[in-house]
Amino acid sequence: MRLPAHGSNPDHLFSALGMTKPAEIVDFSVNINPLGAPGAIKDHWPSLLAEIDDYPDPSASELKQMIGDHEGVAASQLLPGNGASELITLIARYLHGKKVLIIHPAFSEYASACRNEDCTIFYHVVHPPHWQLEKQALQKDIENVDAVFVCHPNNPTGVQYDKPAVDWLIDACEQSKTLLIIDEAFYDFASDPVTFIQKAVRSRFLLVLRSLTKMYSIAGLRLGFLAGQQELLARIQKTQPHWSLNAIALKAGVLCLNDQQHSRQTRQYMDTERARLFSFLKENEFLHSPSAINFYLIKDPSLDDQEALFQFLLQRGLVLRHTYNFPGLEGTWFRVAIKKKAENDLLMEALAEWKQGN
Ligand SMILES: Cc1ncc(COP(=O)(O)O)c(C=O)c1O
The missing domain is CATH 3.90.1150.10 (Aspartate Aminotransferase, domain 1)
Known part of the structure; x- marks a missing residue:
């Protein structure tokens, strides 16, 4: 190539x-909000700048509380990260050496992060013109692996899978004790946004990944989070560097979420x-x-x-x-x-x- x-x-x-x-x-090729960042980021820039003297809050409490209120989950069911990318790396580390299925075509970082962790990678490919999930073929693929990555809505197709098919996938993974990671980095661009966060906080086998860098056009600041059960998040967090999220990103995240x-x-x-x-x-x-x-x-x-x-x-x-x-x-x-x-x-x-x- x-x-x-x-x-x-x-x-x-x-x-x-x-x-x-x-x-x-x-x-x-850049799929970030063309309307830019919320005005509040510029308006509050002097106070954001004042944050750089101190170490950031390593527990990200204010941001977690804000996301929790927004999504209707407890702060303990959230793990913020230095962009969704950092969280993908942490998940891959948690999956070290395991068998991972990626529903493709999809964001390339799942494969590269998992490859770096000596995972064996399998692909399940969705096809045009609808690019939807095919249950029968997926059922067999799921049974052979420890984890599945699905991007929803999907990057690069932009397709939202039929909700019943994703519900089915969640149940199928739960039954076979396979960890399912649903990447919802772009979910809020859809006119009818569909999220599986409420299911994630109730399941040991489901994580939902979000990015704030796309919708709020803050890719340079880096901010994302994972939602799931507290024990699972604690295991994934183990290799996250202390002070991974910078102080400006923590405050900016709160300002972004305040501007619906x-x-x-x-x-x-x-x-x-x-x-x-x-x-x-x-x-x-x-x-x-x-x-x-x-x-x-x-x-x-x-x-x-x-x-x-x-x-x-x-x-x-x-x-x-x-x-x-x-x-x-x-x-x-x-x-x-x-x-x-x-x-x-x-x-x-x-x-x-x-x-x-x-
Ligand atoms: C599907 C998907 N997930 C996650 C990410 C990473 O986002 P972040 O900027 O929050 O690290 C990207 C970035 O392009 C993406 O396309």
Whole structure:
């Protein structure tokens, strides 16, 4: 593969392809809220800055209380982390040497974290056009492993699985004593957000993972949390470094969760833009995944190899996320984030131009 594995660094991408990077680029590979962080972060910045003199609260009590109130669970049923990524690493350490099933295509960090811990990795691949869970095939796969990762809504497809299918998966994992980790990093971008947190706090075999970096556009601050039973969280927390969460992130998290208007507005914005983009794609004969959130997969079905389209867009400064390192996709689709309206317009203009010339 000539392309950098992660795909989210445009400089690496242009140099790997031997292309000159245009002066202006729009990075559609980044799937963070285009409306930015809640205004309260900027407004309170002087008081956030004042936090840096002291060590952060290692028990993250204020943030845990706030998340607990928000989600209707006890603070003891939550484990905050330095981004959801840190928690994925901690889960992988907890699973050291075990057999892990990943429902794919999915976020690549589950596999890399588990591989670093000498886990044996198995894949269950979901397929287009619906990209839904298939119970019969899954049942067999679950029985052979110690843990299952599922991303819901899924990155990179953006698809929300049918709720009864996820409920079934939770029950099936419980019965076979398999730990199920549901990654809900993007759940709050859906107009009808579905969460399994209430089930997680009642089960020894279920964890729900959340990120605050996507919706609240604070990827540079790092903040996420796990919800589950206290004893299980305590075992996972064992290898977490002391003071893992910085003091600014702890306070910023509280400010973000206080601003529910921000996530409501984001959902409305996403609904409108997604509908506009999908109707354009349909009219122009591109295929897309039936995403419910802030990114989707696309391809031009008239092409055997999508790379020409990728390069055509790169020449115009429009950077999509390639999918060569997603088992089940292998570069046959691109992931595209829903960005600001003017940026989405640029993409549609370029795609229309591509269709006219092909
Ligand atoms: C599905 C999914 N889970 C977790 C993460 C990690 O999020 P965080 O920024 O909170 O570490 C990402 C980041 O891209 C993601 O796509």
